Amino acid sequence: xxxxxxxxxxxxxxxxKNESRPLKERFRALFTLRNIGGxxxxxxxxxxxxxxxxxxxxxxxxxxxxxxxxxAISTLVKVLEDTQQEPMVRHEAxxxxxxxxxxxxxxxxxxxxxxxxxxxxxxxQLALDRVKWLNSSQNEKLSVKSPYNSVxxxxxxxxxxxxxxxxxxxxxxxxxxxxxxxxxxxxNLKSKEAVVALxxxxxCGSALFRHEIAFVxxxxxxQEGVPFLxxxxxxxxxxxxxxxxxxxxxxxxxxxxxITILNKYLEDSKRVVKESCEIALDMCEYENSPExxxxxxxxxx
Numbered sequence: 001x002x003x004x005x006x007x008x009x010x011x012x013x014x015x016x017k018n019e020s021r022p023l024k025e026r027f028r029a030l031f032t033l034r035n036i037g038g039x040x041x042x043x044x045x046x047x048x049x050x051x052x053x054x055x056x057x058x059x060x061x062x063x064x065x066x067x068x069x070x071x072a073i074s075t076l077v078k079v080l081e082d083t084q085q086e087p088m089v090r091h092e093a094x095x096x097x098x099x100x101x102x103x104x105x106x107x108x109x110x111x112x113x114x115x116x117x118x119x120x121x122x123x124x125q126l127a128l129d130r131v132k133w134l135n136s137s138q139n140e141k142l143s144v145k146s147p148y149n150s151v152x153x154x155x156x157x158x159x160x161x162x163x164x165x166x167x168x169x170x171x172x173x174x175x176x177x178x179x180x181x182x183x184x185x186x187x188n189l190k191s192k193e194a195v196v197a198l199x200x201x202x203x204c205g206s207a208l209f210r211h212e213i214a215f216v217x218x219x220x221x222x223q224e225g226v227p228f229l230x231x232x233x234x235x236x237x238x239x240x241x242x243x244x245x246x247x248x249x250x251x252x253x254x255x256x257x258x259i260t261i262l263n264k265y266l267e268d269s270k271r272v273v274k275e276s277c278e279i280a281l282d283m284c285e286y287e288n289s290p291e292x293x294x295x296x297x298x299x300x301x
Contacts, residue, residue: 009033010011013044014090021050023275024055024282034063038080039071046075054086054245055275061089065096065149073100077108080120088272091208096176098127099151101134117242122176124177126153129177131142147188148219151214154180156188166197170204179209187216192224202246207239214242220250232263233273243268244276251280254287 006120014031015021019137033041040238064072079093081086094112106128113124122199130153133139139155145150154177159165168182183201186194198220201213208229214232217225232238233246250258264279267276 004036009036009038010044011035013041013047016044017048023053023056023278026058027059027279027282028194030056030059030063034067037067037069039069040096041074042067042075043161044111046072048075049075049079049085049089053271053275054089055272055279057085057089061092063214065099066097068100068151070100070102070104073102073105076100077105080108080124087119088244090115090117091232091241094120094123094127095153098123098130098153101131103131103135106131118206122206122208125197126176126180129175131155133177146184150219152180152184154184156185157181158187159185160189162186162189162191162193162197164195166200169197169201172205176206176209180206180212183212184218189218190220190222192222195222195224196218199225201241202228202232207242208237208243211245214245214249218245220254221253223253223255226250226255226257226261229253233261234264236269240270240272244271244272247276247280248283249271251283252287254284259284272293 012029012032016026016033018026019278020288032046033044042064045064045079047062049057051057061076064076076093076096080090080092080097089158096108097109106141109128109131111122113123113128115124133155157165157178159182165182167185169179171179184256186198195217198213198217202210204210209234214229217229218282229246229249233243233250235243242252250262259281260286265273265277266281
């Protein structure tokens with residue numbers, strides 16, 4: 001493990017905070033801070049919640065949740081409470097609190113589970129369900145460790161039957177928590193049938209639900225998911241939170257077709273979609289780089 005000084009961490013934080021730097025450089029700085037972890041990295045991330053980019057602020061909150069450090073709780077609570085922040089940023093702060101899953105956050109999540117912004121309200125309820133599940137006896141029977149090294153907003157369902165899972169996924173009468181559990185179980189199956197089941201769900205449920213479907217399709221990096229993601233990104237009437245996630249998912253899949261689609265929306269009228277395509281194209285470049293291919297070869301050997 002390479003030792004890194006506080007001064008070096010703060011220099012990375014300066015790149016993150018500098019609005020004159022390309023967004024892709026700031027994102028790389030953010031993910032470097034996430035990987036370093038600790039209070040200094042969290043302080044650097046905290047300083048950027050006044051940025052003009054909703055996409056960046058949303059990613060700040062996501063990274064704080066993935067770090068699972070209770071030191072970040074006070075920052076995330078402030079973001080959730082700030083009704084001047086964009087809905088996608090407040091939603092991500094709530095999801096991050098659910099990822100950290102401290103019992104100390106139950107009261108704040110309860111307070112906002114009926115928020116007038118539906119994405120925020122649904123996320124708070126999901127986060128509460130996750131905290132309760134983690135403290136239940138069911139937690140002892142099922143690992144919450146993701147094969148994608150992510151902290152998910154819900155544990156996978158115990159079923160591995162695609163038809164059964166798809167039925168739950170598309171059931172508008174089922175709780176959002178149970179539908180999310182079906183979603184993550186399908187993701188973990190990594191099969192073509194699972195991708196098709198998830199793709200069908202991109203046209204149903206709330207914007208929050210659809211955005212998470214896009215996210216898991218990106219995690220799977222399966223080319224079978226491209227037509228579903230393309231259709232939703234091209235739908236200018238779709239919620240921008242969903243379109244943004246479709247763009248980033250296409251960036252993760254990183255085929256030539258994905259690159260063509262993303263270039264088409266680099267000047268989209270919605271800033272968050274435009275910026276997502278910019279970041280996604282940078283992801284494509286990395287996924288197709290010799291460095292990434294070499295790292296994958298080392299992991300497989």
